[in-house]
Structures are given as C-alpha cells and as structure tokens.
Amino acid sequence: MIMISSEEVIKYLDEIIPNPRCELNYTKDYELLIATVLSAQSTDKRVNMVTKELFKYNLEEISKLDLKVIENIIKPVGTYQRKAEYIKKIASKLLTDYDGIVPNNREYLESLPGVGRKTTNVVLANIYDVPAIAVDTHVFRVAKRLGFAKDADDVLTVEKKLMRKFPKDKWSRLHHQLVLFGRYTCKSKNPDCENCPFKNKCKIK
Numbered sequence: 001m002i003m004i005s006s007e008e009v010i011k012y013l014d015e016i017i018p019n020p021r022c023e024l025n026y027t028k029d030y031e032l033l034i035a036t037v038l039s040a041q042s043t044d045k046r047v048n049m050v051t052k053e054l055f056k057y058n059l060e061e062i063s064k065l066d067l068k069v070i071e072n073i074i075k076p077v078g079t080y081q082r083k084a085e086y087i088k089k090i091a092s093k094l095l096t097d098y099d100g101i102v103p104n105n106r107e108y109l110e111s112l113p114g115v116g117r118k119t120t121n122v123v124l125a126n127i128y129d130v131p132a133i134a135v136d137t138h139v140f141r142v143a144k145r146l147g148f149a150k151d152a153d154d155v156l157t158v159e160k161k162l163m164r165k166f167p168k169d170k171w172s173r174l175h176h177q178l179v180l181f182g183r184y185t186c187k188s189k190n191p192d193c194e195n196c197p198f199k200n201k202c203k204i205k
Contacts, residue, residue, distance in 0.1 A: 004146050004198055004201045006148075006165045014177075025048045025051060029102040031055055033112075033115070035051050036118075036119045036122045037087065038050065041079060054087075059091050067088060070087055074087070086112075104124065109123060117159075121134035121159075125171075130172075131171040133163055133171045133175045137182075138181075141188060142182040142186050145204055162174075
C-alpha cells in the first residue's frame with residue numbers, strides 16, 4: 001500500500017471541511033460534557049434530540065431530578081439507565097466541587113462517572129482549546145484505513161500514533177475533521193470511495 005502523508009491529509013481535509021465544528025448542540029460547558037457522555041454508542045443527531053429536552057433544566061435541577069425522569073428523556077440514546085445515573089452524579093459533583101463549572105483538569109474529569117479519555121479530550125479541546133485528539137469510532141476507523149494505525153491497535157494507541165504523526169497545533173481541528181470525514185465520506189458501511197482522493201492508497205482497496 002502506498003503511504004499517505006500527514007501533509008496530504010491536512011491539505012485535503014482543509015479543502016473539504018474548512019470550518020469543522022462539534023455537531024453536538026450546547027451553550028454551556030457542562031452541556032457539552034453531558035452531551036458527550038450521552039454520545040457513547042449513539043449518534044450526535046439522537047443526542048441533540050434528547051438534550052433539547054434535558055437542557056431545559058439547569059445543572060442544579062438536573063442533579064435533583066428523579067432518575068426515572070432523566071431516563072425517560074434520554075431513552076433514545078441507548079444504555080439510558082446507566083447514563084441517567086452518570087448524568088445525575090456528574091451534575092452533583094460539578095456543583096459540589098467546582099460550583100457547576102467544568103474545570104480545565106484532565107485528572108478530575110476522567111474521575112467522573114461515565115467520563116473517559118475520549119470525552120475529556122472533546123471537552124478540553126472545545127472549551128479550553130487544549131490540543132487533543134479524541135478518538136471516537138469514526139477517527140478510530142479512518143486512522144486505520146489511511147494507514148496511520150494498525151488493525152490491532154486499541155483506542156489509546158491510535159490516539160498516540162496520530163499525535164506523533166500530526167503537528168500539535170492541528171490536533172483539535174484534525175479531530176473534528178476526521179470525525180466529519182468518517183461520518184459522511186469514509187463511512188463504516190458504503191464509504192464514498194469514488195469521491196475520496198485517497199481511494200488508491202486506502203486499506204479498503
């Protein structure tokens with residue numbers, strides 16, 4: 001397979017996705033955190049549908065909502081019972097520990113229920129402009145197809161390899177671009193290979 005360079009990827013993604021942004025809807029820092037937790041094994045479209053209702057409540061109100069109320073709101077996103085518990089606990093801890101503010105503190109964020117490295121990367125990159133590459137299912141797939149990671153690599157290995165291959169000041173932008181590229185072009189099923197400049201260098205072929 002012919003190797004694809006990081007420069008090629010940056011150039012092409014800048015052309016087709018010049019203004020990448022997170023597709024989760026939020027207006028407050030804690031809303032992004034909660035929405036990202038909800039997005040695990042779900043789609044941003046579905047998450048936006050349920051957060052439209054959930055975010056009618058502020059953080060303090062969410063912390064006091066009955067679990068069943070939260071469950072009924074977020075049911076379409078899947079694993080809703082577990083996620084309802086996460087949301088309620090996250091709201092309570094943020095209020096107790098940081099007066100409801102999401103801190104620029106990786107260790108703290110990763111200690112919250114339902115919050116892992118990917119979610120923390122999304123939050124820190126979008127709220128605090130911390131250079132980070134959040135490896136979701138799309139980034140995971142695209143990185144392997146383009147030859148930046150091996151098929152056997154786990155999520156953390158893929159993240160580290162992408163961080164080594166691409167300039168640090170490009171990480172956060174690249175994350176969004178890879179997500180959107182994977183969501184709309186390099187799809188898991190029926191990828192649009194004909195309109196992809198990497199079609200002759202990609203592992204799919």
